[in-house]
Amino acid sequence: MVATRAKVSRVAVSRAFNPHTSLKPEKRELILKIAQELNYTPDRAARALVSGRTHLVGVIVPDVCSNWESQEIDALTTALQAEGFATLLFKTRTDYSMDEQLLAYMRGFNPDSVIAFVENVKPTTLTRFLDRAVPIYVDYPLPGDPEPQESGPLFDRLNILQYDGIDQAVALLQGYGVERVAYLAGVGKSRASLARETTLRKVMAERGMAPPTVIQGDFGYDAAYQATIDLFRVGEGADAIFAANDVSAFGAMDALRHTLKLRVPQDVRVVGFDDIAQAHWKSYNLTTVKFDLDERVRALVRLILRRLNTPQAPCLEETLTTRLVVRGTVG
Amino acid sequence: MVATRAKVSRVAVSRAFNPHTSLKPEKRELILKIAQELNYTPDRAARALVSGRTHLVGVIVPDVCSNWESQEIDALTTALQAEGFATLLFKTRTDYSMDEQLLAYMRGFNPDSVIAFVENVKPTTLTRFLDRAVPIYVDYPLPGDPEPQESGPLFDRLNILQYDGIDQAVALLQGYGVERVAYLAGVGKSRASLARETTLRKVMAERGMAPPTVIQGDFGYDAAYQATIDLFRVGEGADAIFAANDVSAFGAMDALRHTLKLRVPQDVRVVGFDDIAQAHWKSYNLTTVKFDLDERVRALVRLILRRLNTPQAPCLEETLTTRLVVRGTVG
Numbered sequence: 001m002v003a004t005r006a007k008v009s010r011v012a013v014s015r016a017f018n019p020h021t022s023l024k025p026e027k028r029e030l031i032l033k034i035a036q037e038l039n040y041t042p043d044r045a046a047r048a049l050v051s052g053r054t055h056l057v058g059v060i061v062p063d064v065c066s067n068w069e070s071q072e073i074d075a076l077t078t079a080l081q082a083e084g085f086a087t088l089l090f091k092t093r094t095d096y097s098m099d100e101q102l103l104a105y106m107r108g109f110n111p112d113s114v115i116a117f118v119e120n121v122k123p124t125t126l127t128r129f130l131d132r133a134v135p136i137y138v139d140y141p142l143p144g145d146p147e148p149q150e151s152g153p154l155f156d157r158l159n160i161l162q163y164d165g166i167d168q169a170v171a172l173l174q175g176y177g178v179e180r181v182a183y184l185a186g187v188g189k190s191r192a193s194l195a196r197e198t199t200l201r202k203v204m205a206e207r208g209m210a211p212p213t214v215i216q217g218d219f220g221y222d223a224a225y226q227a228t229i230d231l232f233r234v235g236e237g238a239d240a241i242f243a244a245n246d247v248s249a250f251g252a253m254d255a256l257r258h259t260l261k262l263r264v265p266q267d268v269r270v271v272g273f274d275d276i277a278q279a280h281w282k283s284y285n286l287t288t289v290k291f292d293l294d295e296r297v298r299a300l301v302r303l304i305l306r307r308l309n310t311p312q313a314p315c316l317e318e319t320l321t322t323r324l325v326v327r328g329t330v331g
Numbered sequence: 332m333v334a335t336r337a338k339v340s341r342v343a344v345s346r347a348f349n350p351h352t353s354l355k356p357e358k359r360e361l362i363l364k365i366a367q368e369l370n371y372t373p374d375r376a377a378r379a380l381v382s383g384r385t386h387l388v389g390v391i392v393p394d395v396c397s398n399w400e401s402q403e404i405d406a407l408t409t410a411l412q413a414e415g416f417a418t419l420l421f422k423t424r425t426d427y428s429m430d431e432q433l434l435a436y437m438r439g440f441n442p443d444s445v446i447a448f449v450e451n452v453k454p455t456t457l458t459r460f461l462d463r464a465v466p467i468y469v470d471y472p473l474p475g476d477p478e479p480q481e482s483g484p485l486f487d488r489l490n491i492l493q494y495d496g497i498d499q500a501v502a503l504l505q506g507y508g509v510e511r512v513a514y515l516a517g518v519g520k521s522r523a524s525l526a527r528e529t530t531l532r533k534v535m536a537e538r539g540m541a542p543p544t545v546i547q548g549d550f551g552y553d554a555a556y557q558a559t560i561d562l563f564r565v566g567e568g569a570d571a572i573f574a575a576n577d578v579s580a581f582g583a584m585d586a587l588r589h590t591l592k593l594r595v596p597q598d599v600r601v602v603g604f605d606d607i608a609q610a611h612w613k614s615y616n617l618t619t620v621k622f623d624l625d626e627r628v629r630a631l632v633r634l635i636l637r638r639l640n641t642p643q644a645p646c647l648e649e650t651l652t653t654r655l656v657v658r659g660t661v662g
Contacts, residue, residue, distance in 0.1 A: 016435075032435055056419075056440075070401030077420050086440055088387075089408050089418045104347075104363055109387075109417055221612060254613035281552055282585035283614040 006034045057085045057304060058111040058133075060092050060102075062120055067247055067276045075297045076115070083301060085112065092120055103129035113304045119191045127153035134311075136303050138296075140195035143202075156303050156316040158296070162199045165289035165322030169242070169271045170203045172287070172324065176331040178239040178269060182231055183212040184252055186219040186244035193219075193244045196273060200242060213238060217248045224251030225259075232260050238268065240330075246272040246279050249286055253329070270329040285328040295320055337365045388416045388635060389442040389464075391423050391433075393451055398578055398607045406628045407446070414632060416443065423451055434460035444635045450522045458484035465642075467634050469627075471526035474533075487634050487647040489627070493530045496620035496653030500573070500602045501534045503618070503655065507662040509570040509600060513562055514543040515583055517550040517575035524550075524575045527604060531573060544569060548579045555582030556590075563591050569599065571661075577603040577610050580617055584660065601660040616659040626651055 003010045008031060015023045016031035057080050061069050077087040088111055092102050103126060106114070111133050116126060118139040126135045136156045173181065183200055186193030201211055215231050217224040224243065228251065231237060241256075243249035249272030256262045256270070264270055272279060275290035299318040306316055334341045339362060346354045347362035388411050392400050408418040419442055423433050434457060437445070442464050447457060449470040457466045467487045504512065514531055517524030532542055546562050548555040555574065559582065562568060572587075574580035580603030587593045587601070595601055603610060603619035610617040630649040637647055 028432075032431065035435070067398070067401075070398075070404075073401075073420070074422070077422050081422060081436075084436075086437075087420045089404070089420055091405070091408050091412060100363065101359070104366070105412075105415075106417075221608075225613070250612065250614070258613040277552075278609075281581065282556070282589040283581070 002031060002035045002038055005038070006031050053112050053308070054110050055085050056088045056109055056111040058088045058090055058106055058109070058114040060090045060106075060114065060116040060121055062092055067278060068245060068274045071276055071293060072296070075293050076300065079297045079301050080304075083305065085304070100125065100129075107131075112308060115300060115304075117192075119187075119189065123155055124153055127155055134307050136300060136307075138300075140192050142191070142195050142198055154315060156307055157318075158299050158303065159317060159319040160291060160296075161319060161321050162196055162289070163203070163321075165324050166196070166199045167203050168324035169287070169289055169330075170200070170207060170209070172326065172330050173240050173269060173271070174207055174209065176265075176269060179209065180237070180239045181209070181212040182238035182241050183214045184217050184224055184227060184241055184243040184248050185214055186217060186248065188216070190219070190244075196244055212242065217244060217251070219245050219248060221247050221251040221254075224248035225255045228252040228255035229259060232256075232262070240269040240271065242271050244273055246274045246276045246286060246288055248272070249288065249329075250278070250284055253284060253286075265329050265331050269331065272329075275325050279325070280327065287327045287330045288325055289322050290325045291320070291322055333362060333366045333369055336369070337362050384443050384639070385441050386416050387419045387440055387442040389419045389421055389437055389440070389445040391421045391437075391445065391447040391452055393423055398609060399576060399605050402607055402624060403627070406624050407631065410628045410632050411635075414636065416635070431456065431460075438462075443639060446631060446635075448523075450518075450520065454486055455484055458486055465638050467631060467638075469631075471523050473522070473526050473529055485646060487638055488649075489630050489634065490648060490650040491622060491627075492650060492652045493527055493620070494534070494652075496655050497527065497530045498534045499655035500618070500620055500661075501531070501538060501540070503657065503661050504571050504600060504602070505538055505540065507596075507600060510540065511568070511570045512540070512543040513569035513572050514545045515548050515555055515558060515572055515574040515579050516545055517548060517579065519547070521550070521575075527575055543573065548575060548582070550576050550579060552578050552582040552585075555579035556586045559583040559586035560590055563587075563593070571600040571602065573602050575604060577605045577607045577617060577619055579603070580619065580660075581609070581615055584615060584617075596660050596662055600662065603660075606656050610656070611658065618658045618661045619656055620653050621656045622651065622653055 003013045008027065012023065012027065013031055016028045059073060059076065080087050088109060090102060090106055107129050114130060114133050114135045116135055116137055118137045123137055134154055134156055136158060138158045140162060141159050181204065183197050185197060197214065204211060215227040217227050228241065241252045243252055249270050253264050253270050256264050256268050262268050272286045272288035275288045278284065279286040279288050299320060303316055303318060307313065334344045339358065343354065343358065344362055347359045390404060390407065411418050419440060421433060421437055438460050445461060445464050445466045447466055447468055449468045454468055465485055465487055467489060469489045471493060472490050514528050516528060528545065535542060546558040548558050572583045574583055580601050584595050584601050587595050587599050593599050603617045606619045606621035609615065610619050630651060634647055634649060
């Protein structure tokens with residue numbers, strides 16, 4: 001009815017309701033005006049039953065308020081909206097304790113795609129619960145990982161290789177004479193943290209350095225602060241702290257400067273991971289290993305669209321690398 | 332079929348799929364196991380057409396990655412999930428430029444409820460686009476605002492009164508001998524920022540102080556940093572800076588300490604707004620006016636549930652107040 005009244009195609013009407021598809025502004029305006037007069041809105045619940053698509057993308061995270069994840073969700077929501085998808089946010093616990101219930105619940109919304117970090121939800125669990133959407137995992141491959149098996153559960157994957165950025169960081173530390181490095185780890189079972197530690201050990205061995213001391217954080221500020229205090233008060237100290245993420249690096253820096261009265265970078269050098277927006281704040285001005293956020297989001301959207309267009313494709317994969325952003329905490 | 336096989340009621344089956352409703356663990360496990368064997372999952376698209384409820388709550392924000400909003404979304408998603416709702420995230424622009432398109436698009440998902448900040452989407456626009464959900468606005472009432480009219484568009488409201496926290500902050504500043512206060516404003520048209528400025532002027536006048544100088548920020552770190560530099564290099568300086576939010580306060584503090592070489596709190600005192608998680612970090616240790624996040628989220632969930640249970644109710648309202656959290660940036 002809207003199409004007839006506006007003298008346009010049905011496709012044009014459908015496009016008019018998606019804010020980011022291209023359509024002449026005057027045409028869109030006309031369609032929206034007529035649609036409003038007719039009180040017409042495309043009902044996605046009804047359409048979903050016909051088309052089999054809900055235009056919902058589920059994103060599973062443990063903490064929206066971690067700086068890194070909130071920046072990821074922000075960019076992802078913008079990019080998905082531009083493609084006509086809405087972001088459905090699900091919170092899980094990092095200990096896998098609510099996986100099954102959460103997934104049964106999530107499945108009811110029938111998302112077209114689901115994005116998860118491999119450390120938050122087990123791939124086998126997620127694959128078992130989704131009968132339609134093929135999940136996308138953001139993963140940090142480890143040496144010795146089995147090859148993805150053609151016969152195994154079907155999921156797509158975004159791999160983030162950490163070697164380049166870590167190698168650049170260690171080279172910089174070495175150039176400033178650092179010998180004793182402490183690795184400030186993230187949550188115990190986290191593959192991201194484990195992959196960072198493994199890569200750090202490998203790079204340091206290749207460069208003839210002694211292996212790092214490992215101190216335990218949880219990706220948060222407070223645990224990093226306390227672990228750093230313990231390292232210098234109870235432990236053996238270090239020339240440099242390599243933190244599993246930027247927020248941990250902030251906690252370490254505040255412990256060094258404000259409580260231990262040590263100077264950064266003169267007494268202890270600090271490197272972070274992620275390059276979140278806060279890393280450039282003057283109180284920190286952190287040298288850090290960057291995952292390019294825009295690149296990551298573009299890759300995820302490509303994976304979603306490719307899978308929807310070719311539902312029968314075997315496992316899809318994209319791979320991104322990291323690089324060092326040099327600021328003021330090494331030298 | 333699941334209910335029959337598990338020898339439970341249909342209600343129990345429905346509850347089993349909602350992770351947070353109370354149900355004996357062994358009962359839930361049995362139901363989920365049988366449901367999985369039968370490959371059964373409640374399809375919400377189909378159910379929505381029957382029940383008229385989608386179990387989706389739309390949340391409209393301009394920046395997920397602002398610290399304040401991400402903490403809000405995190406807490407809200409957890410609370411909504413506990414009530415069986417999923418959070419549908421929509422990004423808008425602060426200049427209202429994409430309102431109509433976004434709302435037409437959003438309406439297609441047919442959310443049960445929509446939460447918006449009054450400064451991001453005009454109430455009249457939103458009310459016009461939603462035919463079913465009654466929007467909830469988070470608002471900062473201003474003196475002289477017209478009373479909500481019974482005859483006007485229907486929307487529910489969460490009011491945040493800023494007087495108490497601001498009055499406590501000004502009293503503390505006054506106690507430390509502050510005379511010249513600069514108000515570091517947020518985005519130009521923001522009602523939150525305007526309400527803070529208006530209340531600050533009122534409180535300062537009541538306490539016999541000269542009105543504050545206003546410097547312009549945008550709720551972000553970088554603009555706050557630059558505005559503070561300008562205030563001291565080009566402008567007349569100040570004894571204290573009252574920032575429109577915590578992130579602005581961080582930018583101001585870094586400008587004072589790292590660029591202007593002034594001490595906080597000895598030379599210039601700083602007060603923020605919000606009490607986000609970063610406010611307690613040692614580099615800032617900020618004295619700030621707190622909106623209790625948990626209280627706010629509980630009030631929003633109460634409004635959603637009350638509206639769904641009594642769709643014909645007139646405008647619902649909840650009102651919260653603020654209070655000062657004293658840390659190290661005033662004295």
